Amino acid sequence: MAYNLKQVVAEKPSRFTSGHRMCAGCGAPPVARHILRALKPEDHAVVSCATGCMEVSTFIYPYTSWTDSFIHTAFENAAANIAGVEAAYVSLKRQGKLPQDHETKFIVFGGDGGTYDIGLQSLSGAMERGHDMVYVCYDNGAYMNTGIQRSSATPKFADTTTSPAGTKIPGKMQPRKDLTKVLAGHHLPYVGQTIAYMNFKDLYEKAEKAIYTKGPCFLNVLSPCPRGWGYPTDDLMLINKLAVETCYWPLYEIIDGKYVVNYKPKNKLPIEEFLKPQKRFKHMFKPGNEWMIEEFQKEVDTRWQELLDLEEMGNK
């Protein structure tokens, strides 16, 4: 059935309710809500979050924003946690102690700190063991919850509280880790990189594929943070759009090892467009710092070309 946004929203009630305490204009709640909408209404879900903004602000005792079972867990073991629940579920179902006629899906939401850095070992382990689960990383490019410290998802030259741009260093000194490709190295049945863009079609379809593909699946979603990135809260969708149109955040998926690039901008915008609205890159536009933009652009171009080559390789 073709995707119809209005129908999806009207017919599938939100499984991530209002009343959570994320910041105004946060990019993560629309992502989480739309991913959960990809579940069939009759299917149950068990959700867990790695420590991060989403965990601490959606599950403040005695309130929960999740209409599904939710497990509050730690930074380093979110994937291990849900993997254990999945294993128990499979076992109980086999023993006939659970009803056979309905499905339960297992989903983890982790920020980039809990996924790229601290939780990488448990994520890698769970993926390798082949549990039937989905790991969703909402990547906002730093430890936003604790005060914008750099993570390995922070792009090069970004100004954060632990990589402050000044006379000694030009912001973060290392380029970001490409986690989607790290996960692709686990040879998973489905890996996707997406963003909440336009009518959320890409996000929804990838979520649906990830949830209903048997085996471990991974989704990486860019989710802008107005506080940490330094842009006005109402610019959320503009930032998302620029991330895609500049190829900073390419939309692609890897199905059984085969790369598919879902969106190729007809007119690839220069990276300045994406950097300019964000305060964390402000120093890059000072006179004498042109080399930073050049280097950033080169990095983006290299990664984009690499991706196109990988797709072409798969078509041979």
Add this chain to the structure above:
Amino acid sequence: MQNKIDANTPWEEMTPGGDIYEAGNAKEFKTGSWRSMKPKYLSEKCTQCGLCFPVCPEDAIPVNKEQKREDFNYDYCKGCGVCAKVCPFHAIEME
């Protein structure tokens, strides 16, 4: 029961393990008081294009069964303005 729990509740009256027994009860926590700007819905300009409701982080734009959006739910709207910015028809004004 656990909704009556607040900062002054003694530990004996809390739920064991900090469990929450009711799904999605965050709805009882109104975040509308966070708002400093207020979106105004101009229904006559609205074409029901569907760009505003998925982007709302608060789910504060109700969509009815006829797939049409309704006026804002100010109980939860935090006034971020994302909806006003994405509207191509200027049917949402921030004031």
